[in-house]
Amino acid sequence: MTQTAPEPDLHEAAEAAPDDASLFERLGGVYGIAGAVDILVDRLFDNVAVNANPAVHAHHGDRANAAGYKFLVTAWSIEAAGGPRCYPGRDMVAAHDHLAIDRAGFDAVYTEIDATLNFLGVPDRERSEFMRVIESYRPEVVTA
Numbered sequence: 001m002t003q004t005a006p007e008p009d010l011h012e013a014a015e016a017a018p019d020d021a022s023l024f025e026r027l028g029g030v031y032g033i034a035g036a037v038d039i040l041v042d043r044l045f046d047n048v049a050v051n052a053n054p055a056v057h058a059h060h061g062d063r064a065n066a067a068g069y070k071f072l073v074t075a076w077s078i079e080a081a082g083g084p085r086c087y088p089g090r091d092m093v094a095a096h097d098h099l100a101i102d103r104a105g106f107d108a109v110y111t112e113i114d115a116t117l118n119f120l121g122v123p124d125r126e127r128s129e130f131m132r133v134i135e136s137y138r139p140e141v142v143t144a
C-alpha cells in the first residue's frame with residue numbers, strides 16, 4: 001500500500017511554543033524535525049543541481065539509502081537545534097571529505113533546506129536561525 005505522509009504543521013508548532021523555547025522546541029521537537037527531514041531528503045535525492053556531483057549522486061541516486069539517511073539527518077538536526085544528544089553519525093568533515101563538494105554544491109543543498117522550511121510554513125525567525133546553523137558548517141563541508 002502506498003501512502004503519502006501528511007506534512008507536519010511547523011507553523012503551528014512555532015506559534016504554540018513560548019518565545020523563549022529552544023529552536024528544537026519551536027521546530028516542533030522530534031516529530032516536527034523528523035517530518036521536515038522526511039520531505040527534505042526526498043527533495044534532495046531528486047534535486048538535479050545537488051546530484052550534478054557524481055560522488056553525491058552515487059549516494060543520493062540510490063533510494064535504498066533514503067531511510068538511513070533520513071535517520072542520520074534527523075538526529076543531526078535535533079542536536080543542532082539544541083535538542084537532546086542523539087546523533088550517532090560521523091562529524092561533518094568525515095562525512096563529506098570524500099565527496100569534493102564545491103560552493104555551488106553547498107548552495108544547492110542550502111537552497112533546498114531553506115525552500116523546504118518555507119514550504120512547511122516555518123516562520124522567518126526559526127527558518128533564519130536554522131539556516132545560520134547550516135551556514136556555519138560550510139567550511140567543514142566544502143572541500144573543492
Ligand code: HEM
Pocket residue numbers: 050053055056057059060072073076088089090091095096099101105106107109110134135137138141
Ligand atoms: C550543513 C550542511 C550539511 C549537513 C548538516 C549534512 C548532514 C549530513 C549527515 C548527518 C550525513 C550522514 C553522516 C554519516 O554517514 O555518518 C551526511 C552525509 C552525506 N552528505 Fe551531507 N550534510 C550537509 C551538506 C551536504 C552537501 C552540501 C552535500 C552535497 C552537495 C551533502 C551530501 C552528502 C552525502 C552524499 C552523504 C553520504 C556520504 C556517504 O555516506 O558516503 N551534504 N550529511
